[in-house]
Amino acid sequence: MTITRIGAGPRMSKAVIHGNTVYLAGQVADAAKGKSVGEQTKDILQQIDAILAEAGTDKTKILSTNIWLADISTFAEMNAEWDAWIVPGSTPARATVESKLAAPIYTVEIMMTVAR
Amino acid sequence: MTITRIGAGPRMSKAVIHGNTVYLAGQVADAAKGKSVGEQTKDILQQIDAILAEAGTDKTKILSTNIWLADISTFAEMNAEWDAWIVPGSTPARATVESKLAAPIYTVEIMMTVAR
Amino acid sequence: MTITRIGAGPRMSKAVIHGNTVYLAGQVADAAKGKSVGEQTKDILQQIDAILAEAGTDKTKILSTNIWLADISTFAEMNAEWDAWIVPGSTPARATVESKLAAPIYTVEIMMTVAR
Numbered sequence: 001m002t003i004t005r006i007g008a009g010p011r012m013s014k015a016v017i018h019g020n021t022v023y024l025a026g027q028v029a030d031a032a033k034g035k036s037v038g039e040q041t042k043d044i045l046q047q048i049d050a051i052l053a054e055a056g057t058d059k060t061k062i063l064s065t066n067i068w069l070a071d072i073s074t075f076a077e078m079n080a081e082w083d084a085w086i087v088p089g090s091t092p093a094r095a096t097v098e099s100k101l102a103a104p105i106y107t108v109e110i111m112m113t114v115a116r
Numbered sequence: 117m118t119i120t121r122i123g124a125g126p127r128m129s130k131a132v133i134h135g136n137t138v139y140l141a142g143q144v145a146d147a148a149k150g151k152s153v154g155e156q157t158k159d160i161l162q163q164i165d166a167i168l169a170e171a172g173t174d175k176t177k178i179l180s181t182n183i184w185l186a187d188i189s190t191f192a193e194m195n196a197e198w199d200a201w202i203v204p205g206s207t208p209a210r211a212t213v214e215s216k217l218a219a220p221i222y223t224v225e226i227m228m229t230v231a232r
Numbered sequence: 233m234t235i236t237r238i239g240a241g242p243r244m245s246k247a248v249i250h251g252n253t254v255y256l257a258g259q260v261a262d263a264a265k266g267k268s269v270g271e272q273t274k275d276i277l278q279q280i281d282a283i284l285a286e287a288g289t290d291k292t293k294i295l296s297t298n299i300w301l302a303d304i305s306t307f308a309e310m311n312a313e314w315d316a317w318i319v320p321g322s323t324p325a326r327a328t329v330e331s332k333l334a335a336p337i338y339t340v341e342i343m344m345t346v347a348r
Contacts, residue, residue: 001252003293003347005323011315012326016295018347019252020117020135023296026327061119063132064139064229068329072216083127091121094128095142095227097184097215099329100304111327113296115119115134136233136251177235179248180255180345188332199243207237210244211258211343213300213331231235231250 006054015051017116022055024048026068026111034105037074041081044110057116059085062092070107072098078108122170131167133232138171140164142184142227150221153190157197160226173232175201178208186223188214194224238286247283249348254287256280258300258343266337269306273313276342289348291317294324302339304330310340 007014016023029035032043052058069078075096086092092112101109123130132139145151148159168174185194191212202208208228217225239246248255261267264275284290301310307328318324324344333341 001347003295005321008321008323010320010323011311011318012297012323014325016325018295021137021253023325023345025325026329063119063134065128066227066327068215068327072218075218079127086127088126089121089124091124091126091128093130093132093139093141093227095182095184095225097142097217097225099215099300099331101329102304102307109327109329111298111325113139115117137253179235179250181244182343184331188334191334195243202243204242205237205240207240207243207245209246209248209255209257209343211298211300211341213258213333213341215331229255231233 006051015055017055020116022057022114022116024051024112024114026109028101028106028109037077037107038081040108041078044108045081045085048110048112052114055116057114060087060090061115062112063115064113065092065094066111067094067096068099068101068109069096070101074107122167131171133171136232138173138230138232140167140228140230142225144217144222144225153193153223154197156224157194160224161197161201164228168230171232173230176203176206177231178228179231180229181208181210182227183210183212184215184217184225185212186217190223238283247287249287252348254289254346254348256283256344256346258341260333260338260341269309269339270313272340273310276340277313277317280344284346287348289346292319292322293347294344295347296345297324297326298343299328300331300333300341301328302333306339
């Protein structure tokens with residue numbers, strides 16, 4: 001089974017494809033960093049759409065998702081964006097917990113395993 | 117490789133089967149929510165038995181497990197239930213860390229990847 | 233697809249091989265426990281090299297990595313060791329977040345999924 005890396009930097013790759021499974025790095029906001037949890041979530045989900053397209057797949061094939069919130073009291077705010085984005089009937093196994101992230105400007109991080 | 121979803125809600129699925137691999141959502145206590153860490157762990161492990169059966173597998177085929185405790189000082193209390201449930205010789209790769217969970221009534225969350 | 237377990241203890245295994253995918257348990261420092269984050273990270277990465285060798289693979293085939301730091305302000309210190317160890321061009325999808333670990337002597341934990 002071949003390994004294909006997308007956006008392979010010196011520290012990590014954006015995504016790694018192994019056979020029919022795609023592992024995405026934990027994504028944090030780019031344009032929306034420092035903004036609200038809702039705006040960061042929307043930004044992250046747009047980035048994920050782009051990475052999934054590059055990997056030859058899409059959001060209907062997500063297998064598993066981990067979400068970290070710097071403050072778990074923002075759970076509903078994150079979910080509002082998630083629920084608007086995810087495709088009903090094609091939802092992944094998911095876990096959401098609270099953890100501080102790499103820098104205070106980041107309040108949401110999302111990591112996924114996806115089929116292709 | 118086909119994708120089969122178990123308990124596919126609008127936000128997440130209870131489990132997603134991809135080929136020979138089953139991804140379970142993070143499970144929290146249902147009947148035992150708000151009770152002790154030991155009772156919540158036992159409740160979660162019973163739920164997992166049911167989901168694994170629905171996915172056509174069982175606890176002897178767990179590959180990897182993530183456990184989150186709202187308070188890491190309850191590590192031994194969770195482990196007492198885990199050790200009584202897991203099958204010696206068929207134990208998964210596991211990591212347990214502290215994170216606050218979606219609501220204060222939940223003190224343990226367990227997520228798994230399982231073969232079938 | 234066969235399941236092969238490495239270091240299968242009564243509670244968890246060091247690694248579990250399922251077909252072409254290897255799931256490693258969250259590794260914490262052994263010799264370096266209680267020492268600096270840099271020393272613990274170096275110790276963990278050496279342990280991982282040994283487990284990967286036992287599983288018939290190596291660090292050029294890491295697919296995905298989760299890193300937990302007991303204190304996220306040690307992010308740069310951990311990364312210095314990581315960057316010296318990881319093979320450029322063969323970097324995994326990665327997420328690093330803050331969580332307290334099983335005991336205060338542990339300040340870094342690393343979990344991986346690896347191809348073989």
